[in-house]
Amino acid sequence: MTPGARVAAAIEILDMIHDGQAVEKSLTAWARRSRFAGSKDRAAVRDHVFDTVRNWRADAVRGGSGTGRGRMIGRLRALDMDIEALFHGEGHAPAPLSEEENIAGQAPTDQADVWNMPEWILPEFERSLGEAAADTAALLQSRAPITLRVNVGKCNVNQAAADLAEIGIETQANPVCPTALTITSGERKLRNSPAYLEGWVELQDASSQAIVADLPEAVQVLDYCAGGGGKALALAAQGRQVIAHDINFDRMMDIPARAERAGTSIKLLATDMIEAEGLFDVVLVDAPCSGSGAWRRSPEGKWALTEERLTELTVLQDDILDETVQYVSQNGT
Structure with missing residues (x-):
C-alpha cells in the first residue's frame, strides 16, 4: 500500500468508529476485507487510527469536520505533514482537498478540545491532578511506551x-x-x-509491576480480579503460590498457557470454589475502574466513559472490597 492508500484506509476505519463501532472491531473488519495489506501496512493504518482517536476532538477542529476524512486531515495538520502528497486521488489515495476543506479548520482553543477529553471529565481531572492536569492531558495524546x-x-x-x-x-x-x-x-x-x-x-x-513488587511477603496469594493474569504471573514469578479468580472465568482462559511459557503454575478458581481454599495472607483486588491509567494505550475508553458509568464503578468497587475481605487472614492484607 502507498502512504496515501494507508491514509484512505484509516479514514474508512475512523468513519466506522464515528458511527459507533468499537476501535478494535473496526480495525478487524477492515483487515478481513483487505487481505492485500501486509503487516507493515496494517501497523501503519493502526497507528493512524489510534493517534487520531487519542486526539479525537482536536483533530476534528483542525480538520474542520468530524468525519473520518476531516479528522485525518486534522491529524496530518497537527503533524505538519504535506497533505497534498497524500490526498491526490491516485493509487487508492484520498481525493485532493476541496477549496472548502483547504480553508476549513482551525487550531483548537476550547479546553476540552485542547485536552482532548469529554467536557464532563475536566473538573474532576483538574481536581484530582492539580497543577499536573494539563501536562497529563497532553501526555495522553501520545502513544504509550511498551x-x-x-x-x-x-x-x-x-x-x-x-x-x-x-x-x-x-x-x-x-x-x-x-x-x-x-x-x-x-x-x-x-x-x-x-x-x-x-x-x-x-x-x-x-x-x-510496581503494585506487585510492593505487596507484603506471603506464600499464598489470591488475585481476585485476575482478568488476563498479568499480575498473577508477576506474583508467580516471585515464587508465590497464586490463586487466580475472575467473575468472568473466560477472561482467564489464556493464563495457563502464559504460565507454562513463564515456567510457573497458577490455579484458576470460580467464585464458588474460593472458600474451600481457606484464608489468604494477601488478597489483591484490581477492581473494575475507569481505565484512565491505560488511556494512552486504549484511548477509546476516554470517550466511552460516562459520568453515570464512573458512579457505577465506584459502587461496584465498594461491593467487591466488601466481598473479598472475608478471604483475608487475621493478619493479612
Whole structure:
C-alpha cells in the first residue's frame, strides 16, 4: 500500500468508529476485507487510527469536520505533514482537498478540545491532578511506551536486555520498578523474539509491576480480579503460590498457557470454589475502574466513559472490597 492508500484506509476505519463501532472491531473488519495489506501496512493504518482517536476532538477542529476524512486531515495538520502528497486521488489515495476543506479548520482553543477529553471529565481531572492536569492531558495524546516485565524466575534484567538487543530490540531500565524494561526501538520484533517466546519477558506496564513488587511477603496469594493474569504471573514469578479468580472465568482462559511459557503454575478458581481454599495472607483486588491509567494505550475508553458509568464503578468497587475481605487472614492484607 502507498502512504496515501494507508491514509484512505484509516479514514474508512475512523468513519466506522464515528458511527459507533468499537476501535478494535473496526480495525478487524477492515483487515478481513483487505487481505492485500501486509503487516507493515496494517501497523501503519493502526497507528493512524489510534493517534487520531487519542486526539479525537482536536483533530476534528483542525480538520474542520468530524468525519473520518476531516479528522485525518486534522491529524496530518497537527503533524505538519504535506497533505497534498497524500490526498491526490491516485493509487487508492484520498481525493485532493476541496477549496472548502483547504480553508476549513482551525487550531483548537476550547479546553476540552485542547485536552482532548469529554467536557464532563475536566473538573474532576483538574481536581484530582492539580497543577499536573494539563501536562497529563497532553501526555495522553501520545502513544504509550511498551514496557516489559522481566521474569526473574528465568533470568535477570541484564540478561533479558542483552538477549533482546541481539535481535534489534533496544530497551532501557524503567525507574518505576526494578523488573521493568521499556522498549526504545524495535518493538515490532518482540512477539517473535526468543525472549518473549521462551517466557523471559512479558508485556506489562511498569505501574502494574510496581503494585506487585510492593505487596507484603506471603506464600499464598489470591488475585481476585485476575482478568488476563498479568499480575498473577508477576506474583508467580516471585515464587508465590497464586490463586487466580475472575467473575468472568473466560477472561482467564489464556493464563495457563502464559504460565507454562513463564515456567510457573497458577490455579484458576470460580467464585464458588474460593472458600474451600481457606484464608489468604494477601488478597489483591484490581477492581473494575475507569481505565484512565491505560488511556494512552486504549484511548477509546476516554470517550466511552460516562459520568453515570464512573458512579457505577465506584459502587461496584465498594461491593467487591466488601466481598473479598472475608478471604483475608487475621493478619493479612
